[in-house]
Amino acid sequence: MSDDRPTALDVTTVEPDTGTDYPAPFRAAVAGRERRRLGERFGLSQFGVNLTRLPPGAMSSQRHWHTREDEFVYVLEGELVLVTDAGETVLRPGMCAGFPAGSRDGHHLVNRSGRDALLIEVGTRAGLDDEAVYSDIDMELRRFGDGHRYVRKSGEPY
Numbered sequence: 001m002s003d004d005r006p007t008a009l010d011v012t013t014v015e016p017d018t019g020t021d022y023p024a025p026f027r028a029a030v031a032g033r034e035r036r037r038l039g040e041r042f043g044l045s046q047f048g049v050n051l052t053r054l055p056p057g058a059m060s061s062q063r064h065w066h067t068r069e070d071e072f073v074y075v076l077e078g079e080l081v082l083v084t085d086a087g088e089t090v091l092r093p094g095m096c097a098g099f100p101a102g103s104r105d106g107h108h109l110v111n112r113s114g115r116d117a118l119l120i121e122v123g124t125r126a127g128l129d130d131e132a133v134y135s136d137i138d139m140e141l142r143r144f145g146d147g148h149r150y151v152r153k154s155g156e157p158y
Helices: none
Strands: 034-037 047-054 064-066 071-077 080-084 087-091 096-099 108-110 117-124 132-134 139-144 147-151
Touching: 087 096
Parallel strands: none
Antiparallel strands: 034 047, 047 117, 064 132, 071 096, 071 117, 080 087, 080 108, 132 139, 139 147
């Protein structure tokens, strides 16, 4: 490689990201979620890859769908409940789920078990072309310039 990025690494060397930039009323649901942003360590620009740990009671995100980003998840350890517009599906190790861009099927994962769950998340990096709509709450993600902001569905900022 032409820069200092690795071609291989031990995932335990990647510090987990435990925060969220959701507005205050919606942060608690993802408390405890740990994401190791593996794709960023390799400089991947077309898709992101996260190794995510969800403790008991945590959600992967608020239930949402993307206008331009595909998403894929694969369960490595534990048990998760996939919640979509169609209902709930239990996912166990070796199971996966995918969500094509533009599909208005709001989704997220919830750990209702008594132990941690570990999963791989893969998603398109559509950048400024993507927006997210949160199905169960009054929130949307809007992109602008080199950043983003959360707004109410009316467009009013949080």
